[in-house]
Amino acid sequence: MKIVNFSENNSELNRFVAELRDINIQGDRLRFRKNLERIGEIISYELSKDLHYSPKEIKTPLGIISINTSDDKLVLGTILRAGIPFHQGFLNYFDNAENAFVSAYRKYKDKLNFEIFIEYIASPRIDGKVLILTDPMLATGGSMELAYRALLTKGDPEHVHIASIIASQKAIEYVQEHFPSDKTTVWVGAIDPELDDHSYIVPGLGDAGDLAYGEKE
Ligand SMILES: O=P(O)(O)OC[C@H]1O[C@H](OP(=O)(O)OP(=O)(O)O)[C@H](O)[C@@H]1O
Ligand SMILES: O=c1cc[nH]c(=O)[nH]1
Numbered sequence: 661m662k663i664v665n666f667s668e669n670n671s672e673l674n675r676f677v678a679e680l681r682d683i684n685i686q687g688d689r690l691r692f693r694k695n696l697e698r699i700g701e702i703i704s705y706e707l708s709k710d711l712h713y714s715p716k717e718i719k720t721p722l723g724i725i726s727i728n729t730s731d732d733k734l735v736l737g738t739i740l741r742a743g744i745p746f747h748q749g750f751l752n753y754f755d756n757a758e759n760a761f762v763s764a765y766r767k768y769k770d771k772l773n774f775e776i777f778i779e780y781i782a783s784p785r786i787d788g789k790v791l792i793l794t795d796p797m798l799a800t801g802g803s804m805e806l807a808y809r810a811l812l813t814k815g816d817p818e819h820v821h822i823a824s825i826i827a828s829q830k831a832i833e834y835v836q837e838h839f840p841s842d843k844t845t846v847w848v849g850a851i852d853p854e855l856d857d858h859s860y861i862v863p864g865l866g867d868a869g870d871l872a873y874g875e876k877e
């Protein structure tokens with residue numbers, strides 16, 4: 661399974677991730693959402709290099725030129741809520757893509773134990789298409805896997821790209837075990853070493869959904 665970790669190279673993406681993490685900056689919700697979105701744009705661009713291309717003849721006012729453009733049918737699938745601004749970054753580039761939305765939430769039995777519930781799914785057929793699953797946080801990997809399984813009820817994708825901003829090392833191992841290795845690619849802004857007792861990523865950034873949209877009751 662190909663895993664691309666953007667933190668291994670120097671780029672502006674790292675500054676956007678630093679701003680998401682920084683306790684003195686992340687409280688600005690507009691900036692937080694904007695950083696999720698622009699990281700989505702950068703990952704889209706890098707991911708686009710792995711798509712299939714063929715030449716198309718483009719007629720300009722003065723002549724004809726052949727340009728390689730992608731032939732893949734893309735479905736951008738995201739997990740509510742924190743996925744929304746990140747998803748928008750992908751949609752800014754892949755503007756012809758179809759879109760899928762899945763809800764996933766942690767229902768805590770007590771302070772430390774929770775189950776993940778999927779209650780909402782809106783998706784096109786995904787047979788033979790390139791499925792790009794976006795969620796900024798990959799903590800245990802449970803939400804991503806359940807969202808994927810929910811989307812498999814809509815068909816069998818040709819390839820799956822998992823895009824996250826911060827993943828735990830444990831989630832990377834979980835994805836390697838639970839997704840088909842021959843047709844899955846993982847794109848992450850950074851991989852953090854630990855999960856705390858509540859399965860939050862450490863050092864991570866906190867609760868991405870709450871930082872983007874405000875705390876839940
Ligand atoms: O890998 P996991 O252990 O499943 O955790 C990651 C999930 O947690 C976050 O969502 P959250 O449940 O906080 O929902 P929210 O976006 O509505 O805040 C995040 O956006 C993922 O969906
Ligand atoms: O670290 C984490 C884990 C789950 N959800 C988040 O938003 N952050």
Ligand SMILES: [Mg+2]
Nearest residue numbers: 867868869870
């Ligand atoms: Mg949350």
